[in-house]
Amino acid sequence: MTSRHLREIPPYVFAELDVRRAAARAGGRQLIDVGIGSPDQPIAPVVVEAMQRAVSEPALSGYPYFRAHPAFAETVAAYVAARFDVHVDPSTELLALAGSKEGIAEIVLSHVSEGDVVLVPAIYYPVYARAPQLIGALPVCVPLFADGRLDLDAIAPGDLARARVLIVNYPSNPTTATITLAEYARLVAFAKRHSLLLVSDLAYSELSYDGFVVPSVLQVDGARDVAVEMHTCSKSFNMAGVRIAFVAGSARALNTLYQYRSNIGYGVSTLSQRAGAAAFANYSTIVPPVVAEYRARRDAMVSAFASHGWQVTSPNATMYLWLDVPAGYEDWEWVDTLMHGPGVVVTPGIAFGEAGSGHFRISLVQPPAMLAHAAALISECRAHASANVRNGE
Ligand SMILES: Cc1ncc(COP(=O)(O)O)c(C=O)c1O
Known part of the structure:
Protein backbone atom coordinates (compact mmCIF):
# COMPACT_ATOMS: atom_id res chain seq x y z
CA MET A 1 0.00 0.00 0.00
CA ILE A 43 37.38 12.72 -8.28
CA ALA A 44 40.61 14.47 -7.24
CA PRO A 45 43.41 12.05 -6.16
CA VAL A 46 43.72 13.75 -2.76
CA VAL A 47 40.08 12.86 -2.06
CA VAL A 48 40.45 9.31 -3.36
CA GLU A 49 43.48 8.81 -1.09
CA ALA A 50 41.55 10.14 1.91
CA MET A 51 38.77 7.65 1.18
CA GLN A 52 41.28 4.82 0.85
CA ARG A 53 42.79 5.72 4.22
CA ALA A 54 39.35 6.00 5.79
CA VAL A 55 38.43 2.47 4.75
CA SER A 56 40.76 1.03 7.39
CA GLU A 57 39.71 3.31 10.28
CA PRO A 58 38.63 1.31 13.33
CA ALA A 59 36.00 4.00 13.98
CA LEU A 60 34.02 2.66 11.02
CA SER A 61 32.79 -0.18 13.22
CA GLY A 62 30.70 2.28 15.18
CA TYR A 63 27.96 4.68 14.13
CA PRO A 64 29.00 8.08 12.81
CA TYR A 65 28.56 11.33 14.73
CA PHE A 66 24.94 12.46 14.55
CA ARG A 67 25.57 16.05 13.48
CA ALA A 68 28.99 15.88 11.84
CA HIS A 69 32.36 14.23 12.35
CA PRO A 70 34.49 16.82 14.22
CA ALA A 71 37.12 16.73 11.45
CA PHE A 72 34.46 17.35 8.81
CA ALA A 73 32.82 20.14 10.82
CA GLU A 74 36.13 21.90 11.50
CA THR A 75 37.24 21.68 7.88
CA VAL A 76 33.91 22.88 6.56
CA ALA A 77 33.85 25.80 9.01
CA ALA A 78 37.34 26.76 7.82
CA TYR A 79 36.21 26.54 4.18
CA VAL A 80 33.15 28.75 4.85
CA ALA A 81 35.37 31.27 6.63
CA ALA A 82 38.03 31.33 3.88
CA ARG A 83 35.60 31.31 0.98
CA PHE A 84 32.84 33.62 2.23
CA ASP A 85 34.33 35.33 5.31
CA VAL A 86 31.45 33.81 7.28
CA HIS A 87 32.24 32.35 10.69
CA VAL A 88 29.95 29.56 11.83
CA ASP A 89 30.04 27.58 15.04
CA PRO A 90 30.88 24.04 13.86
CA SER A 91 28.96 22.44 16.72
CA THR A 92 25.65 24.33 16.38
CA GLU A 93 25.58 26.01 12.98
CA LEU A 94 26.66 23.10 10.77
CA LEU A 95 25.30 19.66 9.98
CA ALA A 96 26.63 16.97 7.62
CA LEU A 97 24.18 15.67 5.00
CA ALA A 98 24.14 12.71 2.61
CA GLY A 99 23.59 15.10 -0.29
CA SER A 100 21.80 18.41 -0.44
CA LYS A 101 18.73 16.94 -2.14
CA GLU A 102 17.97 14.87 0.96
CA GLY A 103 18.91 17.82 3.13
CA ILE A 104 16.42 20.10 1.40
CA ALA A 105 13.68 17.49 1.73
CA GLU A 106 14.48 17.00 5.42
CA ILE A 107 14.57 20.69 6.24
CA VAL A 108 11.13 21.02 4.68
CA LEU A 109 9.76 17.89 6.37
CA SER A 110 11.06 19.03 9.76
CA HIS A 111 9.66 22.58 9.52
CA VAL A 112 6.39 22.23 7.66
CA SER A 113 3.05 20.65 8.51
CA GLU A 114 0.14 19.47 6.38
CA GLY A 115 -1.65 22.47 4.88
CA ASP A 116 1.33 24.83 5.21
CA VAL A 117 2.79 26.57 2.18
CA VAL A 118 6.38 26.35 0.91
CA LEU A 119 7.37 29.15 -1.47
CA VAL A 120 9.55 28.03 -4.37
CA PRO A 121 10.86 29.80 -7.49
CA ALA A 122 8.52 29.27 -10.47
CA ILE A 123 11.31 27.37 -12.23
CA TYR A 124 12.74 25.04 -9.64
CA TYR A 125 14.79 21.93 -8.84
CA PRO A 126 12.06 19.32 -8.33
CA VAL A 127 12.65 18.36 -4.67
CA TYR A 128 11.58 21.87 -3.58
CA ALA A 129 8.01 21.06 -4.59
CA ARG A 130 8.02 17.33 -3.96
CA ALA A 131 9.14 17.44 -0.33
CA PRO A 132 6.12 19.52 0.79
CA GLN A 133 3.82 17.37 -1.31
CA LEU A 134 5.04 14.28 0.56
CA ILE A 135 3.31 15.53 3.72
CA GLY A 136 0.32 17.29 2.22
CA ALA A 137 1.84 20.76 2.33
CA LEU A 138 1.53 23.02 -0.67
CA PRO A 139 4.39 24.27 -2.88
CA VAL A 140 3.49 27.73 -4.23
CA CYS A 141 5.48 29.09 -7.15
CA VAL A 142 6.86 32.63 -6.89
CA PRO A 143 7.00 34.23 -10.37
CA LEU A 144 10.43 35.17 -11.69
CA PHE A 145 11.60 38.39 -13.27
CA ALA A 146 13.58 38.01 -16.49
CA ASP A 147 16.85 38.31 -14.53
CA GLY A 148 15.89 35.42 -12.26
CA ARG A 149 14.90 37.48 -9.18
CA LEU A 150 11.74 36.51 -7.34
CA ASP A 151 8.67 38.74 -7.76
CA LEU A 152 7.83 38.67 -4.05
CA ASP A 153 4.96 41.17 -4.45
CA ALA A 154 3.16 38.66 -6.65
CA ILE A 155 2.69 36.17 -3.79
CA ALA A 156 -1.00 36.04 -2.83
CA PRO A 157 -1.55 37.30 0.76
CA GLY A 158 -3.38 34.06 1.67
CA ASP A 159 -0.39 31.97 0.54
CA LEU A 160 2.04 34.24 2.35
CA ALA A 161 0.06 33.90 5.58
CA ARG A 162 0.36 30.09 5.36
CA ALA A 163 3.98 30.06 4.19
CA ARG A 164 6.66 28.61 6.50
CA VAL A 165 9.65 28.22 4.18
CA LEU A 166 11.06 30.06 1.15
CA ILE A 167 13.55 28.14 -1.00
CA VAL A 168 15.94 29.91 -3.38
CA ASN A 169 18.68 28.63 -5.67
CA TYR A 170 21.38 30.89 -7.12
CA PRO A 171 23.19 30.05 -9.35
CA SER A 172 20.04 28.38 -10.60
CA ASN A 173 19.58 24.93 -11.98
CA PRO A 174 18.24 25.12 -14.66
CA THR A 175 18.09 28.80 -15.61
CA THR A 176 21.72 29.60 -14.61
CA ALA A 177 20.51 32.91 -13.06
CA THR A 178 22.76 34.34 -10.35
CA ILE A 179 22.18 36.77 -7.48
CA THR A 180 23.80 39.77 -5.81
CA LEU A 181 24.32 40.23 -2.09
CA ALA A 182 21.86 43.14 -2.18
CA GLU A 183 19.19 40.79 -3.51
CA TYR A 184 20.02 38.23 -0.81
CA ALA A 185 19.57 41.03 1.73
CA ARG A 186 16.10 41.72 0.28
CA LEU A 187 15.22 38.02 0.69
CA VAL A 188 16.52 37.92 4.26
CA ALA A 189 14.44 41.01 5.15
CA PHE A 190 11.38 39.43 3.53
CA ALA A 191 11.91 36.18 5.45
CA LYS A 192 12.20 38.12 8.72
CA ARG A 193 9.11 40.19 7.98
CA HIS A 194 7.00 37.11 7.27
CA SER A 195 8.55 34.68 9.78
CA LEU A 196 9.83 32.35 7.07
CA LEU A 197 12.78 30.02 7.12
CA LEU A 198 14.90 30.99 4.11
CA VAL A 199 16.61 27.98 2.53
CA SER A 200 19.38 28.79 0.06
CA ASP A 201 20.46 25.93 -2.19
CA LEU A 202 24.06 26.70 -3.14
CA ALA A 203 24.75 23.53 -5.13
CA TYR A 204 26.83 25.45 -7.70
CA SER A 205 28.85 27.62 -5.32
CA GLU A 206 32.18 26.98 -7.05
CA LEU A 207 31.13 26.56 -10.68
CA SER A 208 31.43 30.13 -11.93
CA TYR A 209 33.32 31.77 -14.78
CA ASP A 210 34.76 34.99 -16.12
CA GLY A 211 35.74 36.32 -12.70
CA PHE A 212 32.27 35.97 -11.17
CA VAL A 213 32.41 34.73 -7.57
CA VAL A 214 29.22 33.16 -6.23
CA PRO A 215 27.99 34.84 -3.01
CA SER A 216 26.45 33.16 0.04
CA VAL A 217 23.26 34.31 1.76
CA LEU A 218 25.13 33.96 5.05
CA GLN A 219 27.23 36.97 4.05
CA VAL A 220 24.19 39.15 4.75
CA ASP A 221 24.17 40.62 8.28
CA GLY A 222 21.67 38.78 10.44
CA ALA A 223 21.00 36.11 7.82
CA ARG A 224 21.72 33.27 10.19
CA ASP A 225 18.70 34.27 12.29
CA VAL A 226 16.39 33.09 9.51
CA ALA A 227 18.45 31.33 6.86
CA VAL A 228 20.19 28.05 6.23
CA GLU A 229 22.33 27.25 3.22
CA MET A 230 22.95 23.90 1.51
CA HIS A 231 26.40 23.15 0.10
CA THR A 232 27.42 19.97 -1.66
CA CYS A 233 30.52 18.20 -2.95
CA SER A 234 28.50 16.67 -5.79
CA LYS A 235 29.12 19.31 -8.46
CA SER A 236 32.16 21.38 -7.47
CA PHE A 237 34.23 18.28 -6.66
CA ASN A 238 32.66 15.66 -9.01
CA MET A 239 31.59 13.64 -5.97
CA ALA A 240 27.90 13.06 -6.66
CA GLY A 241 28.35 9.32 -6.02
CA VAL A 242 29.97 9.89 -2.61
CA ARG A 243 26.86 11.62 -1.19
CA ILE A 244 28.36 14.30 1.01
CA ALA A 245 27.03 17.77 1.64
CA PHE A 246 26.44 20.13 4.53
CA VAL A 247 24.03 22.76 5.73
CA ALA A 248 25.12 25.90 7.58
CA GLY A 249 23.18 28.70 9.23
CA SER A 250 20.44 29.20 11.82
CA ALA A 251 21.26 27.10 14.90
CA ARG A 252 17.56 26.90 15.73
CA ALA A 253 16.62 25.56 12.31
CA LEU A 254 19.51 23.09 12.38
CA ASN A 255 18.45 21.86 15.77
CA THR A 256 15.00 21.14 14.37
CA LEU A 257 16.59 19.36 11.43
CA TYR A 258 18.80 17.40 13.82
CA GLN A 259 15.74 16.34 15.84
CA TYR A 260 14.08 15.12 12.67
CA ARG A 261 17.15 13.27 11.43
CA SER A 262 17.86 11.63 14.78
CA ASN A 263 14.45 9.97 14.57
CA ILE A 264 15.11 8.34 11.25
CA GLY A 265 18.85 7.80 10.86
CA TYR A 266 22.35 7.77 12.35
CA GLY A 267 24.15 10.60 10.63
CA VAL A 268 26.23 10.56 7.48
CA SER A 269 28.70 7.76 6.62
CA THR A 270 32.12 8.42 8.18
CA LEU A 271 33.71 7.47 4.84
CA SER A 272 31.78 10.18 3.04
CA GLN A 273 32.63 12.74 5.72
CA ARG A 274 36.33 11.90 5.41
CA ALA A 275 36.06 12.36 1.65
CA GLY A 276 34.18 15.64 2.08
CA ALA A 277 36.74 16.93 4.57
CA ALA A 278 39.55 16.20 2.09
CA ALA A 279 37.63 18.00 -0.65
CA PHE A 280 36.91 21.16 1.35
CA ALA A 281 40.41 21.21 2.84
CA ASN A 282 41.82 21.29 -0.70
CA TYR A 283 39.12 23.27 -2.49
CA SER A 284 41.50 25.96 -3.73
C1 LIG B 1 20.03 22.98 -7.52
C2 LIG B 1 20.40 21.63 -7.03
N1 LIG B 1 20.29 21.36 -5.74
C3 LIG B 1 20.61 20.16 -5.23
C4 LIG B 1 21.06 19.14 -6.06
C5 LIG B 1 21.37 17.80 -5.46
O1 LIG B 1 22.67 17.71 -5.07
P1 LIG B 1 23.19 16.54 -4.10
O2 LIG B 1 23.94 15.61 -4.97
O3 LIG B 1 24.02 17.23 -3.09
O4 LIG B 1 21.98 15.89 -3.49
C6 LIG B 1 21.19 19.37 -7.43
C7 LIG B 1 21.63 18.31 -8.33
O5 LIG B 1 21.53 18.38 -9.52
C8 LIG B 1 20.85 20.65 -7.93
O6 LIG B 1 20.95 20.94 -9.21
Missing part, protein backbone atom coordinates in the same frame (compact mmCIF):
# COMPACT_ATOMS: atom_id res chain seq x y z
CA THR A 2 1.36 3.43 -0.95
CA SER A 3 0.78 6.42 1.33
CA ARG A 4 -1.93 8.86 0.22
CA HIS A 5 0.44 11.78 -0.25
CA LEU A 6 2.96 9.71 -2.18
CA ARG A 7 0.16 8.37 -4.36
CA GLU A 8 -1.01 11.88 -5.14
CA ILE A 9 2.39 13.21 -6.23
CA PRO A 10 2.51 13.68 -10.02
CA PRO A 11 4.96 11.53 -12.01
CA TYR A 12 8.61 12.58 -11.76
CA VAL A 13 9.68 14.01 -15.12
CA PHE A 14 13.27 12.77 -14.75
CA ALA A 15 11.95 9.24 -14.23
CA GLU A 16 9.96 9.61 -17.45
CA LEU A 17 13.11 10.82 -19.23
CA ASP A 18 14.94 7.73 -17.89
CA VAL A 19 12.24 5.45 -19.29
CA ARG A 20 12.37 7.06 -22.72
CA ARG A 21 16.18 7.00 -22.77
CA ALA A 22 16.26 3.33 -21.74
CA ALA A 23 13.73 2.47 -24.46
CA ALA A 24 15.85 4.28 -27.07
CA ARG A 25 18.98 2.45 -25.89
CA ALA A 26 17.17 -0.89 -25.86
CA GLY A 27 16.31 -0.21 -29.51
CA GLY A 28 20.06 -0.03 -30.21
CA ARG A 29 20.44 3.77 -30.29
CA GLN A 30 23.83 5.30 -29.44
CA LEU A 31 22.95 8.42 -27.47
CA ILE A 32 24.82 11.60 -26.60
CA ASP A 33 23.48 12.13 -23.09
CA VAL A 34 23.42 15.74 -21.95
CA GLY A 35 20.19 15.25 -20.04
CA ILE A 36 21.02 14.68 -16.40
CA GLY A 37 23.58 16.85 -14.58
CA SER A 38 25.70 13.95 -13.39
CA PRO A 39 29.39 14.95 -13.32
CA ASP A 40 31.73 12.92 -15.56
CA GLN A 41 35.12 14.34 -14.48
CA PRO A 42 37.20 12.22 -12.03
CA THR A 285 43.53 23.43 -5.73
CA ILE A 286 40.78 20.93 -6.65
CA VAL A 287 38.20 23.38 -7.99
CA PRO A 288 40.15 25.45 -10.60
CA PRO A 289 40.79 22.59 -13.08
CA VAL A 290 37.17 21.42 -12.72
CA VAL A 291 35.96 24.93 -13.51
CA ALA A 292 38.45 25.28 -16.40
CA GLU A 293 37.02 22.15 -18.01
CA TYR A 294 33.42 23.35 -17.63
CA ARG A 295 34.41 26.74 -19.04
CA ALA A 296 35.94 25.06 -22.12
CA ARG A 297 32.77 23.01 -22.55
CA ARG A 298 30.53 26.05 -22.14
CA ASP A 299 32.59 28.01 -24.65
CA ALA A 300 32.64 25.18 -27.19
CA MET A 301 28.91 24.67 -27.04
CA VAL A 302 27.87 28.30 -26.85
CA SER A 303 29.99 29.21 -29.86
CA ALA A 304 28.70 26.18 -31.79
CA PHE A 305 25.11 27.22 -31.08
CA ALA A 306 25.86 30.85 -31.94
CA SER A 307 27.42 29.83 -35.24
CA HIS A 308 24.15 28.05 -36.06
CA GLY A 309 22.13 31.18 -35.40
CA TRP A 310 20.87 30.54 -31.84
CA GLN A 311 20.33 33.43 -29.45
CA VAL A 312 22.33 31.96 -26.60
CA THR A 313 23.79 33.81 -23.65
CA SER A 314 26.91 32.37 -22.14
CA PRO A 315 26.12 31.56 -18.48
CA ASN A 316 28.61 32.82 -15.89
CA ALA A 317 27.82 29.94 -13.52
CA THR A 318 26.55 26.33 -13.29
CA MET A 319 27.11 23.45 -15.71
CA TYR A 320 24.03 24.03 -17.87
CA LEU A 321 22.67 25.81 -20.91
CA TRP A 322 19.00 26.81 -20.85
CA LEU A 323 17.61 27.21 -24.34
CA ASP A 324 14.30 27.91 -26.09
CA VAL A 325 12.41 25.03 -27.66
CA PRO A 326 11.97 25.85 -31.37
CA ALA A 327 8.59 27.24 -32.41
CA GLY A 328 6.03 24.57 -33.25
CA TYR A 329 7.26 21.99 -30.73
CA GLU A 330 5.90 20.94 -27.33
CA ASP A 331 8.62 20.19 -24.72
CA TRP A 332 8.39 16.40 -24.91
CA GLU A 333 7.95 16.42 -28.67
CA TRP A 334 11.25 18.30 -28.99
CA VAL A 335 13.01 15.97 -26.53
CA ASP A 336 11.75 12.91 -28.44
CA THR A 337 12.71 14.45 -31.78
CA LEU A 338 16.29 14.91 -30.58
CA MET A 339 16.44 11.47 -28.97
CA HIS A 340 15.03 9.52 -31.90
CA GLY A 341 16.56 11.70 -34.61
CA PRO A 342 20.23 12.53 -33.98
CA GLY A 343 20.26 10.66 -30.64
CA VAL A 344 20.84 13.60 -28.27
CA VAL A 345 19.27 13.40 -24.80
CA VAL A 346 18.24 16.76 -23.28
CA THR A 347 15.95 17.60 -20.37
CA PRO A 348 12.56 19.20 -21.06
CA GLY A 349 11.97 22.51 -19.29
CA ILE A 350 8.70 21.18 -17.90
CA ALA A 351 10.81 19.01 -15.53
CA PHE A 352 11.37 22.22 -13.56
CA GLY A 353 7.73 23.27 -13.28
CA GLU A 354 5.10 24.69 -15.64
CA ALA A 355 7.04 27.94 -15.99
CA GLY A 356 9.99 25.97 -17.41
CA SER A 357 7.90 24.85 -20.36
CA GLY A 358 9.11 26.15 -23.72
CA HIS A 359 12.74 25.58 -22.73
CA PHE A 360 15.15 22.68 -22.62
CA ARG A 361 18.28 22.15 -20.56
CA ILE A 362 21.65 20.86 -21.63
CA SER A 363 24.15 19.58 -19.05
CA LEU A 364 27.80 20.16 -19.89
CA VAL A 365 28.76 16.58 -19.06
CA GLN A 366 30.59 15.66 -22.27
CA PRO A 367 33.97 16.83 -23.60
CA PRO A 368 34.02 20.11 -25.59
CA ALA A 369 34.20 18.50 -29.06
CA MET A 370 31.25 16.21 -28.30
CA LEU A 371 29.21 19.17 -27.03
CA ALA A 372 29.99 21.16 -30.19
CA HIS A 373 28.92 18.13 -32.24
CA ALA A 374 25.69 17.82 -30.20
CA ALA A 375 24.99 21.53 -30.80
CA ALA A 376 25.37 20.98 -34.57
CA LEU A 377 22.97 18.00 -34.46
CA ILE A 378 20.41 19.92 -32.39
CA SER A 379 20.72 22.86 -34.79
CA GLU A 380 20.01 20.62 -37.79
CA CYS A 381 16.79 19.51 -36.10
CA ARG A 382 15.88 23.13 -35.43
CA ALA A 383 16.53 24.10 -39.05
CA HIS A 384 14.27 21.25 -40.10
CA ALA A 385 11.65 22.38 -37.57
CA SER A 386 11.60 25.96 -38.85
CA ALA A 387 11.32 24.71 -42.44
CA ASN A 388 8.27 22.70 -41.36
CA VAL A 389 6.77 25.72 -39.60
CA ARG A 390 7.27 27.77 -42.81
CA ASN A 391 5.59 25.02 -44.80
CA GLY A 392 2.66 25.15 -42.37
CA GLU A 393 3.08 21.54 -41.17
